[in-house]
Amino acid sequence: xxxxxxxxxxxxxxxxxxxxxxxxxxxxxxxxxxxxxxxxxxxxxxxxxxxxxxxxxxxxxxxxxxxxxxxxxxxxxxxxxxxxxxxxxxxxxxxxxxxxxxxxxxxxxxxx
Amino acid sequence: xxxxxxxxxxxxxxxxxxxxxxxxxxxxxxxxxxxxxxxxxxxxxxxxxxxxxxxxxxxxxxxxxxxxxxxxxxxxxxxxxxxxxxxxxxxxxxxxxxxxxxxxxxxxxxxxxxxxx
Numbered sequence: 273x274x275x276x277x278x279x280x281x282x283x284x285x286x287x288x289x290x291x292x293x294x295x296x297x298x299x300x301x302x303x304x305x306x307x308x309x310x311x312x313x314x315x316x317x318x319x320x321x322x323x324x325x326x327x328x329x330x331x332x333x334x335x336x337x338x339x340x341x342x343x344x345x346x347x348x349x350x351x352x353x354x355x356x357x358x359x360x361x362x363x364x365x366x367x368x369x370x371x372x373x374x375x376x377x378x379x380x381x382x383x384x
Numbered sequence: 385x386x387x388x389x390x391x392x393x394x395x396x397x398x399x400x401x402x403x404x405x406x407x408x409x410x411x412x413x414x415x416x417x418x419x420x421x422x423x424x425x426x427x428x429x430x431x432x433x434x435x436x437x438x439x440x441x442x443x444x445x446x447x448x449x450x451x452x453x454x455x456x457x458x459x460x461x462x463x464x465x466x467x468x469x470x471x472x473x474x475x476x477x478x479x480x481x482x483x484x485x486x487x488x489x490x491x492x493x494x495x496x497x498x499x500x501x
Contacts, residue, residue: 308490361427372490374426
C-alpha cells in the first residue's frame with residue numbers, strides 16, 4: 273500500500289516558468305514532509321521540508337505548501353532553471369519514528 | 385560535494401564473494417541509515433542505527449549484515465548475494481532519530497552501484 277503518492281512520473285516546464293510538483297499521502301499521522309532532489313548517479317539531496325503545524329514553507333525559489341485536510345502537498349519552483357532538471361521525491365515521516373517513506377518520484381524537465 | 389561519503393562508488397561481485405560497503409560522515413549525526421534503490425524506484429529503507437545501535441531492520445535477508453563501529457562509520461557486509469540484489473545502495477545520516485520535536489532531514493551519500501554476477 274503506497275502511503276506517499278506522486279502520480280505524475282514526469283513533468284516538462286519552460287525555463288523561467290513555475291514548476292509545480294504534487295504529492296498525496298494517505299496516512300493522517302504523518303507530521304513531517306520533505307522534498308528531495310536527485311540527479312543521475314548521485315544520492316538524493318534534501319531540498320525543503322515542512323512540519324504539519326505549518327501550511328507553507330519558503331526557501332528562495334522553492335516553496336512547499338501543505339493541505340492537511342486534503343492530505344496533499346506541493347513543491348513550487350519559481351522561476352524554473354535548467355539546473356532544476358532532476359527527479360524529485362516527496363517523503364513523509366511519522367512522529368517518533370525513524371522511517372521516512374518516499375514517493376516514487378517525478379522527473380522534472382526544464383525546457384530551454 | 386556530499387557530506388556523507390560512500391566507498392566504493394561501483395562494485396561488481398560474484399555470488400560467492402564477500403565484500404563490504406562503507407559509509408562515513410563527520411557531521412556529528414547520531415542516526416545512520418542504509419537504503420537500497422532499484423532503477424526508477426524510490427529508496428527503500430534497510431537498516432537504521434541510532435547512537436551506534438541497530439534500531440530498525442526492515443526484514444532484510446541475513447546476507448546483508450550492517451555494522452556501526454563508531455558514530456561516524458557505517459558498514460554493510462555482503463555475502464552470498466543474488467543477482468536481484470544488484471542496486472544502488474545509499475547511506476544516509478541525520479542529526480538524531482526522527483522523533484518528537486527533532487525531525488531532521490536525511491543527508492544522503494552518492495551511493496555504491498552494486499552489480500552481482
